[in-house]
Amino acid sequence: LVKFLTPENGLQGHWDPYPIDMEFGPPCM
Secondary structure: OOOOOOOOOOOOOOOOOOOOOOOOOOOOO
């Protein structure tokens, strides 16, 4: 699972399990 909801990893764009960086579209951005 990707922690895109967490500002710590979501803002930095740490998507290890997924090659897509800004595919989920973080709510913070």
